[in-house]
């Protein structure tokens with residue numbers, strides 16, 4: 743038996759980094775068909791109100807409640823879009839919805855659920871900078887809301903040791919002013935001072951600022967919650983005479 747009443751569905755969609763031009767056509771189509779939009783306040787506000795559409799804004803820290811609410815509404819026959827910024831599978835709502843689905847009643851598992859990708863912040867930032875993620879890379883969420891700092895530190899240390907380029911999401915907030923400074927200290931203890939660090943703030947919005955500095959000049963205040971930080975691998979370099987940074991396609995054996 744399907745868990746959904748006739749017509750109900752749930753889409754978990756990524757709105758991209760900010761610009762309307764970077765919202766995919768399939769996400770726009772889902773938003774146009776929806777009866778309900780669910781998400782963190784600033785993301786829901788990116789969706790234009792219209793008759794027949796109910797906007798459900800909620801605070802940042804209630805992901806699982808929001809996910810359960812979205813599942814309930816879809817089960818009741820509503821056409822629900824859960825919105826995230828960037829991509830919904832990157833430190834965002836898709837995993838929270840599946841967590842709620844797994845923990846919830848079994849008759850919900852037959853719901854029509856789709857995840858629609860979006861352009862994640864690190865890719866939008868990398869494109870602005872050139873191609874700093876042109877070889878192997880990884881992404882680390884620097885927020886210790888959902889994991890202990892010791893895990894973050896270990897992953898960062900091993901990523902540096904393996905010489906990945908690294909994208910740092912959620913680098914620094916008012917509630918967590920110290921973590922990013924500790925991450926920079928860790929980098930300084932094992933990387934060349936000339937290692938390139940890209941601070942990409944509010945990419946694809948009118949507030950966008952991109953700044954590339956050597957590690958020796960990187961300061962914690964250069965990042966905030968609207969910034970994704972790209973740490974170049976040891977091979978990342980500037981193209982002389984341009985503002986571009988890239989990582990060559992090959993690594994010498």
Ligand SMILES: C[S@@+](CC[C@H](N)C(=O)[O-])C[C@H]1O[C@@H](n2cnc3c(N)ncnc32)[C@H](O)[C@@H]1O
Pocket residue numbers: 759760826827828829830831832833834861862863864867910911912913942943944945946947966967968969970971
């Ligand atoms: C909770 S995570 C969500 C990531 C999102 N799902 C994505 O795929 O981009 C929020 C973090 O993403 C990064 N971020 C999101 N939008 C950004 C943008 N337009 N420019 C720079 N960084 C951004 C920042 O590091 C921010 O603290």
